Amino acid sequence: MSDFGVIVLPVMLASVFLGLAGGLVGSITLLQRRSLFADAISHAAFPGIVLAFLIIGKREMLIMTLGAFLTGVIGAYAVSSITKYSHIKQDAALGIILANFYAFGVVLLGVAQKMPVSFQSGLNNYLVGQIVAVLKNDLWFMTAVSLAVSIIVFLFFKEIQLFIFDKYTLEVLGFKISYLDIGLVFLMVLTVIVGIYTSGVVLVVGSFVIPGAIGRLWSDKFTYMLAIAGFVGAVSGVVGVYISSLAPRLPTGPLIVVVSGIFLLFSLLFASKGGIIKEFILIKSMKRKVTEENIIKHLYLVNEEQLDEGYQQLGVPFTYLLGALSTTPFRLNRSLKRLARKGYITYSDNKAIVLSEKGYEEARGIVRRHRLWETYLFNRLSLPDTHLHDDAEMVEHLLTREDEEVLDKILNFPKFDPHGRKIPREV
Secondary structure, three states, X not given: OOHHHHHHHHHHHHHHHHHHHHHHHHHHHHHOOOHHHHHHHHHXXXXXXXXXXXXXXXXXXXXXXXXXXXXXXXXXXXXXXXXXXXXXXXXXXXXXXXXXXXXXXXXXXXXXXXXXXXXXXXXXXXXXXOHHHOOHHHHHHHHHXXXXXXXXXXXXXXXHHHHHHOHHHXXXXXXXXXXXXXXXXXXXXXXXXXXXXXXXXXHHHHHHHHHHHHHHHHXXXXXXXXXXXXXXXXXXXXXXXXXXXXXXXXXXXXXXXXXXXXXXXXXXXXXXXXXXXXXXXXXXXXXXXXXXXXXXHHHHHHHHHHHHOOOOOOOEOHHHHHHHHOOOHHHHHHHHHHHHHHOXXXXXXXXXXXXXXXXXXXXXXXXXXXXXXXXXXXXXXXXXXXXXXXXXHHHOOOOOHHHHHHHHHHOOOOOEOOOOOEOOOOO
């Protein structure tokens, strides 16, 4: 096997499972709103690593991990205790624990650095992460721990899902909520500690939470979110390690976070469940829909009494709509042309605007939904009639035909709204 295979491939294998475990547990942490909690744990674990190193006199990953786990758990318990038994809020408690434990770790690191160079060599790697400097046996240990964490998440997937979204059902099934909460905290602590060897104390929360955030941007289904987060975590780890192997002076941790940050940037722009571009398109589409519906609604209201009496529809001047809708001539003209293309109105330059049969039926439906909603607010919620119109103005564009039918049935098919106006009926 080439030198690349001997040196880099074991590191990549460890990075894959570390990224997978980090993505899975990071997603759970994100949904529990404990992201900063994970950051505090990573800083609390640092003095445990250095202290274990000072006690045993050498870099032994198992012992150092146990030390980190111990101080990490103490840090987690300290945050909970401060929040529970004092007037200090959780965000302040997290800051207190993060700063104090990290400061203690830096002091211990200073003590270690006064020892022979060969004795304390490599301790600085735990600050920024440098997995390519980890011994091969330690890589297997990290892989085993990460794989175990991932398996536990898969085995207890249903229980974790219920814990996050439906604790009541979990209690009915006989599970102790407090035990499962402690178990998840232990998983978080363990994953963060192992992640420190890859991303470092300072940046581990980034490689931990960013994949979860990416999963959340692409899916609101828990299963898919975990799968996406695990995949992103694994790929970020591999790519970060590969770049670091090409440029050994670049630490692995920051590279992994940078790679996952690139994934996050792409997701923020293009994701299906929260991407900026999609949201921008949806907002523009909704604004266009509201404007067009308001135009045909105004055309209907101008002619409502006229049409009810059986008279011919009157054309509405462009200037009237311009004043009624408080818009610019350019925007109104653009909206009118779209409505004409859709067959809702008859419109040409310098001529009055008239609803087509299709536009008339659409406008009648909008007015019907508006007045049904006003009636619902007045009859069921006892809102004064002076507060009804503005609310109905917003809701009329969101109600579907199915919603309209349900409202109509609930209200027993009313003929008039609270203002005494006739509620249009389908012909």
